[in-house]
Amino acid sequence: MGISVKNVSKAFGSFQALQNISVEIESGELIALLGPSGSGKTSLLRIIAGLESLDEGGILFDGHNITKVNPKERNVGFVFQHYALFRHMTVFDNVAYGLKVRPRKHRPSKETIRQKVNELLSLVKLESFADRYPSQLSGGQRQRVALARALAVEPKVLLLDEPFGALDAKVRKELRRWLRKLHDEYHITSIFVTHDQEEALDVADRIIVMNGGKIEQIGTPEEVYEKPASPFVYDFLGNVNLFKGRLHNGMLTQGTFTMHVSDDLQGTTYDEAVGYVRPHDIVLEKERSAVDTVAATITHIHLVGPNVQVELRRQDEEEYLEAALSKEQFLHLSVQKGDTVYVRPKQLKVFIPEDFSI
Numbered sequence: 001m002g003i004s005v006k007n008v009s010k011a012f013g014s015f016q017a018l019q020n021i022s023v024e025i026e027s028g029e030l031i032a033l034l035g036p037s038g039s040g041k042t043s044l045l046r047i048i049a050g051l052e053s054l055d056e057g058g059i060l061f062d063g064h065n066i067t068k069v070n071p072k073e074r075n076v077g078f079v080f081q082h083y084a085l086f087r088h089m090t091v092f093d094n095v096a097y098g099l100k101v102r103p104r105k106h107r108p109s110k111e112t113i114r115q116k117v118n119e120l121l122s123l124v125k126l127e128s129f130a131d132r133y134p135s136q137l138s139g140g141q142r143q144r145v146a147l148a149r150a151l152a153v154e155p156k157v158l159l160l161d162e163p164f165g166a167l168d169a170k171v172r173k174e175l176r177r178w179l180r181k182l183h184d185e186y187h188i189t190s191i192f193v194t195h196d197q198e199e200a201l202d203v204a205d206r207i208i209v210m211n212g213g214k215i216e217q218i219g220t221p222e223e224v225y226e227k228p229a230s231p232f233v234y235d236f237l238g239n240v241n242l243f244k245g246r247l248h249n250g251m252l253t254q255g256t257f258t259m260h261v262s263d264d265l266q267g268t269t270y271d272e273a274v275g276y277v278r279p280h281d282i283v284l285e286k287e288r289s290a291v292d293t294v295a296a297t298i299t300h301i302h303l304v305g306p307n308v309q310v311e312l313r314r315q316d317e318e319e320y321l322e323a324a325l326s327k328e329q330f331l332h333l334s335v336q337k338g339d340t341v342y343v344r345p346k347q348l349k350v351f352i353p354e355d356f357s358i
């Protein structure tokens with residue numbers, strides 16, 4: 001089922017929660033709605049589900065305008081952060097619930113329901129837990145039951161609101177894999193809300209980055225991470241180093257640092273431009289080999305698994321930088337805390353003041 005969100009606006013009192021949101025979601029896509037608290041993610045999800053009204057715009061499912069269609073008739077499965085399982089029902093009955101309460105005309109036979117529920121429980125690897133009650137399950141297991149329950153009614157669209165938000169990091173990771181697997185197996189168009197960038201980058205086909213009730217960027221994980229459209233997206237999706245400076249004649253200059261910028265900014269002059277560089281796009285050299293480098297002192301070396309994070313302080317400005325190297329690169333560099341190195345951004349994306357307004 002393809003979903004079109006067309007010029008949707010929503011206000012709560014005088015507060016504008018969503019401002020003219022438009023997005024096209026293709027059938028079978030797994031989409032992450034990512035953004036900080038209050039950016040409007042849940043409101044948008046609830047509007048798609050029909051649980052919240054909208055002030056302007058419309059929602060289309062496969063080209064049909066369903067803006068005024070009752071949530072029950074939208075064929076949407078919903079999974080919330082807090083597993084809304086029925087406490088007095090077994091796992092089996094929880095998963096079977098949506099099928100059992102169908103009007104008699106559309107209700108499958110007892111045997112069909114049994115087969116369907118067993119199939120789903122085996123998919124989420126909870127076959128042997130069918131007779132347990134929710135209180136006898138871990139948080140991760142409960143959320144897997146919630147997923148199976150949402151899928152039982154064969155929804156055309158699956159909407160998940162911070163489904164793993166209440167769980168610890170390891171279980172979250174495991175459940176992400178589940179979500180991806182279930183999604184791939186059932187090909188349901190799925191949208192999940194998260195404020196965890198790693199979660200979004202890890203599982204989504206595309207990410208919608210939201211900020212202040214607006215969409216900042218829509219793209220694949222690679223696109224939003226490698227080619228952020230705005231300073232906000234850069235900041236929100238990972239660590240970043242800032243090189244503030246004057247943009248003039250195709251160069252960004254700050255202190256003793258000058259760097260060539262991309263061609264599209266050649267003719268522009270700004271006193272307050274900012275260059276953004278990801279830690280893994282910073283090269284450290286022991287000898288000064290290029291013009292576009294700046295001298296810095298190593299203040300901390302943090303070895304984490306196969307990666308090495310190096311913290312540095314620029315020698316010309318009171319500013320700290322962070323570089324991420326592979327262990328191999330680090331050993332080859334052969335440096336220690338207190339050493340001077342030359343920092344060279346491999347890739348610098350420059351934003352000008354008007355990019356900062358939201």
Ligand SMILES: Nc1ncnc2c1ncn2[C@@H]1O[C@H](COP(=O)(O)OP(=O)(O)OP(=O)(O)O)[C@@H](O)[C@H]1O
Nearest residue numbers: 012015017035036037038039040041042043044195
């Ligand atoms: N029923 C409501 N009445 C008044 N204001 C609301 C209501 N629902 C949401 N809001 C406001 O709208 C804004 C967007 O809320 P929303 O829940 O969509 O954000 P979110 O991005 O999902 O945030 P979070 O990650 O904290 O859940 C927030 O400022 C919130 O306070």
